Amino acid sequence: MRTPATDQLDRLGIAYQVLAYDEVEKTALEVARKLDIKLDQVFKTLLVRSGREFALAVVPGTAELSLRGLARAWGRPEAEMAALADIQRVTGYVRGSVSPLGSKRRLPVFLDLSAQGRRVAVSAGRRGQELLVGGDDLCRAADGTWTALCR
Numbered sequence: 216m217r218t219p220a221t222d223q224l225d226r227l228g229i230a231y232q233v234l235a236y237d238e239v240e241k242t243a244l245e246v247a248r249k250l251d252i253k254l255d256q257v258f259k260t261l262l263v264r265s266g267r268e269f270a271l272a273v274v275p276g277t278a279e280l281s282l283r284g285l286a287r288a289w290g291r292p293e294a295e296m297a298a299l300a301d302i303q304r305v306t307g308y309v310r311g312s313v314s315p316l317g318s319k320r321r322l323p324v325f326l327d328l329s330a331q332g333r334r335v336a337v338s339a340g341r342r343g344q345e346l347l348v349g350g351d352d353l354c355r356a357a358d359g360t361w362t363a364l365c366r
Contacts, residue, residue: 219318221339223316229352233345243275244276258327260272260338261273261313262306263282270294273327275330309342312340332351337353
């Protein structure tokens with residue numbers, strides 16, 4: 216099934232695979248088990264804010280985002296997690312399906328360095344679907360910035 220994220224990858228000619236799983240799964244560990252992929256390949260996309268500005272942070276599903284590290288990379292004095300009500304309004308995606316690609320608004324995307332040079336799984340923009348894509352290709356497609364994002 217098509218999503219804005221898959222459309223963006225297709226437009227850029229980037230190879231990817233869509234992996235489907237039972238959408239009841241909520242944690243990176245559960246997703247990795249369902250998809251039979253390594254746990255450290257599953258990444259989550261988080262919506263953050265600084266004042267009235269928003270950005271996306273892509274971090275391993277088993278790690279905790281360093282808001283201080285993100286703010287520093289973003290050039291902002293501070294950053295915080297966006298409110299639940301902001302997710303769909305800003306990205307066009309529902310909670311649990313936020314992709315670093317194809318957001319409703321053009322947002323800065325920051326990717327943790329651990330995704331460099333390897334294939335990672337990120338949300339395809341629909342619950343129960345993950346994109347398996349090269350981290351470097353993902354960064355290029357998202358016009359992202361590599362940085363250390365984990366505590």
